[in-house]
Amino acid sequence: MAYFRITGTSHRRVLSGAVDVAGAKNAALKAIAAAVLFDDPLGIANLPEIEDVSRMLDLLESMGASVTRAPHHVTIDARRIGHTMTPEISKRLRASIVLTGPLLARFGRVTFPHPGGCVIGARPIDAFEDAFRAMGARITLRNKLYTVTAGGGRLRGAEIFFKKQSVTGTETVMMAAVRSDGPTVIKNAAMEPEILWLAECLNAAGAKISGAGTSTISIVPVKRLRSRGKEMRVIPDRIEAGSFLILGALAAKRLEVRGAEPAHLESLIEHLRAAGVPISTAGRSMIVRAPKGKLRAIDIKTHEYPGFPTDLQAPMTVFLTQCEGQSLVFETIFEGRLLYTDSLNQMGANIQLMDAHRALVRGKTSLRARRLESPDLRAGLAFVIAALIADGVSTIHNIYNIDRGYERVEERLRALGAAIERFDE
Ligand code: EPU
Numbered sequence: 001m002a003y004f005r006i007t008g009t010s011h012r013r014v015l016s017g018a019v020d021v022a023g024a025k026n027a028a029l030k031a032i033a034a035a036v037l038f039d040d041p042l043g044i045a046n047l048p049e050i051e052d053v054s055r056m057l058d059l060l061e062s063m064g065a066s067v068t069r070a071p072h073h074v075t076i077d078a079r080r081i082g083h084t085m086t087p088e089i090s091k092r093l094r095a096s097i098v099l100t101g102p103l104l105a106r107f108g109r110v111t112f113p114h115p116g117g118c119v120i121g122a123r124p125i126d127a128f129e130d131a132f133r134a135m136g137a138r139i140t141l142r143n144k145l146y147t148v149t150a151g152g153g154r155l156r157g158a159e160i161f162f163k164k165q166s167v168t169g170t171e172t173v174m175m176a177a178v179r180s181d182g183p184t185v186i187k188n189a190a191m192e193p194e195i196l197w198l199a200e201c202l203n204a205a206g207a208k209i210s211g212a213g214t215s216t217i218s219i220v221p222v223k224r225l226r227s228r229g230k231e232m233r234v235i236p237d238r239i240e241a242g243s244f245l246i247l248g249a250l251a252a253k254r255l256e257v258r259g260a261e262p263a264h265l266e267s268l269i270e271h272l273r274a275a276g277v278p279i280s281t282a283g284r285s286m287i288v289r290a291p292k293g294k295l296r297a298i299d300i301k302t303h304e305y306p307g308f309p310t311d312l313q314a315p316m317t318v319f320l321t322q323c324e325g326q327s328l329v330f331e332t333i334f335e336g337r338l339l340y341t342d343s344l345n346q347m348g349a350n351i352q353l354m355d356a357h358r359a360l361v362r363g364k365t366s367l368r369a370r371r372l373e374s375p376d377l378r379a380g381l382a383f384v385i386a387a388l389i390a391d392g393v394s395t396i397h398n399i400y401n402i403d404r405g406y407e408r409v410e411e412r413l414r415a416l417g418a419a420i421e422r423f424d425e
Pocket of ligand 1: 025
């Protein structure tokens with residue numbers, strides 16, 4: 001098992017340089033699922049080289065797809081894929097559930113286990129089940145495997161209202177509806193940029209999806225999707241870009257975050273500026289500096305896009321420990337996503353959990369090095385940031401949880417002057 005050894009900067013502004021943002025995990029995983037909809041091989045470019053992407057490709061391969069991997073690129077020929085999702089792999093990542101949409105579109109039938117993924121809350125699939133039923137499917141659960149069968153072998157178009165906005169739910173239904181009988185309308189759809197990008201890529205291959213990126217998405221089914229050699233180029237990872245901005249706001253003389261899409265990060269940028277962090281944006285580049293003066297406490301409330309992303313809540317909480325005064329962190333999406341704050345307290349932070357959704361951060365507190373376990377992907381990166389600014393030498397274990405979503409993060413941070421090494425236990 002690998003671990004990171006990090007020597008902290010003792011709260012000084014010492015990092016500098018430029019870092020390039022990788023392709024978005026939560027776009028790439030959906031593009032891989034989308035390959036199942038295509039009647040010809042699909043190329044995906046700017047693919048992040050991360051564990052979750054490898055697992056998703058393993059999943060398609062294990063189901064009969066032919067997968068040709070190259071650096072930051074993959075070609076998937078899913079013409080011979082079957083409709084049973086390999087349980088051992090599917091259970092390892094939440095994004096596997098998205099594959100049910102394209103498989104239903106193609107076969108009118110899919111068998112899959114309850115998806116896994118980061119342990120950050122209950123993560124039910126009731127919204128998917130409701131949507132499939134509304135589209136005329138029957139669902140059975142046997143030996144911990146769900147089987148969804150469309151009546152008459154093909155899903156019916158339907159009007160679907162999501163009681164809660166769901167990212168993977170929206171993507172799954174959108175793809176299922178691309179090849180169903182009759183039009184579908186998704187209401188209270190999630191509006192994340194990765195969904196708009198996915199819809200645009202599918203439309204370029206012949207799909208008829210309108211309204212993606214808004215809360216109402218309409219899909220008119222088509223007979224086939226063909227890439228005709230046109231690749232899907234994965235958009236920049238806004239969560240990774242945002243995490244680098246937060247690190248820069250705490251520890252950089254000057255950090256340039258390159259190849260990002262600042263328009264996808266407005267909420268974070270506005271919050272950081274309100275706390276006193278200078279950030280400038282130009283085209284696809286953002287420049288951030290840790291201010292010489294004090295940082296001001298601010299409240300954050302996670303919200304569906306374009307609100308403050310839940311996936312940046314943990315790194316932002318590390319930032320708030322360095323602000324003067326009292327900040328409230330209100331995590332509205334997941335009920336298990338504040339537990340990592342206990343580890344920050346052991347480093348010297350003063351964070352009080354009010355309930356499962358709210359934490360009060362009192363700052364500024366100096367952080368001391370510690371042995372840390374990465375509990376999930378985003379909290380894992382938050383620990384990297386905390387260890388990087390702390391006094392002393394920390395180790396972070398269970399870093400598979402970091403490698404799931406961040407490509408060679410230690411090498412990229414070292415290039416900025418960070419003292420971080422990977423070791424094998
Ligand atoms: N929900 C239900 N029933 C469902 C589905 C969702 O009640 O059937 C609830 C969830 O429990 C949650 C809310 O709806 O309270 C929103 O969850 P959503 O379905 O949007 O989350 P997700 O699609 O499972 C994706 C990302 C997450 C990210 C969330 C929110 C992927 C693979 N995962 O999850 O990313 O936190 O949207 O933006 O796209 C990560 O990358 O670290 C990560 C956890």
